[in-house]
Amino acid sequence: MNRPAPLQPANPAEALVLRTLAWTWPFYFLGALYVVGPVLAWSLGGLAMLSLYLGPAIRADLRATGAIPPVVWAWIFGMLVMLVALWVGHLDWGLGLKKTIKSSIGWAKGWALMALFPLVGAILPIRREILSRGQCIVGVWTLALLPILAVAPYAGLPERIFTSPLKAVGGPGPEYFSVYFYTFDPASWTPRWQFFAPWSPFAALLGVVMVLFALEERDSKWRAAGIAAGVAMILMSKSRMGLVGLVACTIGPRMLPLILRGWAWQVVAGLAASLAVLGPALLRGLHDGVAAFKGARADSTRVRETLQRIAGERWENEAFWFGHGTVQPGPHLVEYMPIGSHHTWWGLLFVKGLVGFLALLVPLVWQTCLALLDAARGPRGRLPLGIVMTLVLLSMGENVEIEAYMMWPGLLVLGIHARELADEQLARLATRLSQAAAT
Secondary structure (H helix, E strand, C coil): CCCCCCCCCCCHHHHHHHHHHHCHHHHHHCCCHHHHHHHHHHHHHHHHHHHHHHHHHCCHHHCCCCCCCHHHHHHHHHHHHHHHHHHHHHHHCCCHHHHHHHHHHHHHHCCCHHHHHHHHHHHCCCCHHHHHHHHHHHHHHHHHHHHHHHHHHHCCCCCEEEECHHHHHCCCCHHHHEEECCEECCCCCCEECCCCCCCHHHHHHHHHHHHHHHCCCCCHHHHHHHHHHHHHHHHHHCCHHHHHHHHHHHHHHHHHHHHHCHHHHHHHHHHHHHHHHHHHHHHHHHHHHHHHHHHCCHHHHHHHHHHHHHHHHHHHHHCCCCCCCCCECCCHHHCCCCECCCCHHHHHHHHHHHHHHHHHHHHHHHHHHHHHHHHHHCHHHHHHHHHHHHHHHHHHHCCHHHHCCCCHHHHHHHHHHHHHHHHHHHHHHHHHHHHHHHC
């Protein structure tokens, strides 16, 4: 029996992507992950633009795979609108040139990545298989370190090992440059783990992303390692959102093809009819489940809901169109958490107003619709749909722009998927033209 050839990078772009993923844990030990993400984005983004500009003059294995797909143009335009909204907000509130330059650099390390990585995936010849294998390599690292991390709080090891001097480059906070064994949940005073993320809830969603990629891996051993590591990250982070993501983002895309089958509609019709009898009991159970879900971390839920309410009221009354330009310190009621944090959508309304809100909403909805339609037709859409679902979940409890530096494999997949859809559309058009010419 012939064994399949080992998976190897086919060009420098794939090699850079695979090595960056494989070195995730070493980069974390250096406190360098927050630096690596933007550097990778702008380096590959520059290479993509160079490939578009040089065309056939560039080396064959780096030539652009086609034109920029419309949905990727939407990401590019949306993130440029974010920058304009930032400038207008700073100007409206008189935040000064120094603050504006600092925030613009923050845009280049955050929101810009939401456009650069889809552009790279759409233009450079990077395969999904490389990203899946890279995530599984991270999974092997995670499983190897898991015994040390699990024992650390019971062996008297410190929570934080050190904070990297790379924090001098600037960022949202020192936790982005710190290396941890574990942290303690302030509500229950029990240990929870954040792995290579700045905090535990984000680590859980990174675990969901790892599982999504691992499910696409063809090698059973690599696949098992990726799934096991992703599930461990979700469980040990003790994040409610991670548990929801593990179920919804993996099962949901695989259920979509059923909507095209007649028997599935008959089952749905039967279930709908039964709700007339069971509906009230189910609603009560759902209400109790939601209450228990929120009550699992009641203090966290209270702070987040209060932050959102304050952000919404101040956005509507003070800065409707372009926002306040930056987050602002919160009162004691929200434990001094910044207003505009802990929720992408309320944060966007507060910081960048309705303009910034729409700048993210339009490309995200567009990308989601493409993934939904493709996932309903076949397996190709499962991974991109799982990624956009994870992004939506992330946006409900975090600020996605400051975490794009770790979500970049998923953002790359969105660009790859847009390229695949564009290639399929061109192929159909070419077939129709050839048929028309033949007749």
